[in-house]
Amino acid sequence: MKEVMMGDVAVARGVKLARVEVIAAYPITPQTIIVEELSEICGRGELKARFIKVESEHSALACCMGASMAGARTFTASASQGLLLMHEMLHWSAGARTPIVMANVNRAIAPPWNLWSDQTDSLSQRDTSWIQLYCENNQEVIDTVIQAYRIAETVYLPVMVVLDAFILSHTSEVVAVPEQEDVDRYLPPFKAALTLDTNDPRAFGSISGPIEYQKLKMARHEDMMGAVEVARRADIEFGEIFGRKYGIAERYRCEDAELILLTSGALGGTAKIAVDALRESGAAVGALRVRLFRPFPADDIADAIGGAPKVAVIDRNLSVGAGGIFAQELKAALYDRERRPAVFGFTGGYGGGDFTPEVVEKIARRALEMDKPDSPTLWEAIP
């Protein structure tokens, strides 16, 4: 059944459909509606979950980690400063191999204080061993929350589902709500391989020497690399049941492109409009939206770029001192390949700048005019 709903509500409805058993979250704008909605869903008895009120985001994730280790399907949500306060627990929960799912609403980090969209909060967690998926619209948000549990519980790594502040979180759109029986078929109850059991006590996380530590971390890395295939399969199988799939890197009119615009999040849709206009004017431009950021699907992205001589990355984030983060990841992924296009690293729009189709077109034209980027980081100031 279709309904009109905000992105935050789509997250909560996805959590309900996934039959999550333990929720612990601390409200922060623009994620607050997720927490309120889930609280009401639980309060009405529509979801038999334990809703744990916590005093901080750090505790929220600690609760999820404990509950997950006891065998429960768990959920939390945060944004910006809240996610940063969780940082230590992000490493802990991934190291403990707990398949927690979190929604993060991308919001700028202070100072100065700013509530609007900026991917730097989630992208600066890229080394915490969390899988990350970025959504284009609210339909994809509800579907990705459900897919996230499938991925997390297959590879035993936590998954972050990421949506833009306000652009998705507070924007109402038409969403087809999956049927519960279909979700149950896609996502059977979580049966943890190992659980904490007071009748059979075990230790976790005690001190270990260099070799043990390296072995565990390398195993985590290999499982994370394997998550590319797991995420791909989870999406394909989702498509077989629900008739919608997204891919892990979505191509749009990339055939014979002279320039490919690489985007993520809600910007992906706006870029498609710009590509249509550019193609109309005779410019061979395509778009590639990266949905799975960690693990970075390097082969899929290189394959989508094909022989295109130029790629313009549009980063709604900035790693100060290094540049846009998707641009860095792309350059690293292409270095060992035979076909290495010129990569134009555009950055802008963080803290609420509005990427209109016209702004995206302007970026594309700047890249088309240059043979090579005249700077590693090209700033496009956007009101």
Added chain:
Amino acid sequence: MPEIRLHGRGGQGAALASRLLAEAAFIEGRHAQSFPAFGLERRGAPVTAYTRIQDTPILNHSKIYAPDAAVVLDATLLKLANVAEGLKPGGLVVINTDKGPGELGLPSGLRVAAVNAGAIAAERGLGSRLAPIVNTAILGAFAAVSGAVSLESVLEAIRRNVAFRTEDNAAACERAAIEVETALL
């Protein structure tokens, strides 16, 4: 592809009105998107909200700069905001006022629809006489003069989504659709 901008004051229900418009379009089987102006809203301060309606899936997630229509919930905003900003040529302004459409000082070339939504809402006990909640009434006037969505769809959207004094809201909406007065400036 109608794009609509709504001007109100925090607490008057402009954000809900933009959602109800999206709901009305959805009831008609169309695609719709509604979003607030992402500001730091507080009661009484000027707020804007937006609705985008089209027959195909909406890919655009940027703001609206050249709307087809502006819906103004509070005539005192005319002193604070340029409600005609960016409006397409021949664009529509629907405004809650006790004045006629030609008496508001709006620029020529616009279609202006005036309705005393405040009096209509107050008569139905929506909000207080001094601070009536006019969002459902003004949507009736908008539906009647814009053709962007039908009055029936707006009434259905109200019945599905407004839990408080539902029938008073629906009646105010219908009343405003009748009372609205339009002029081409």
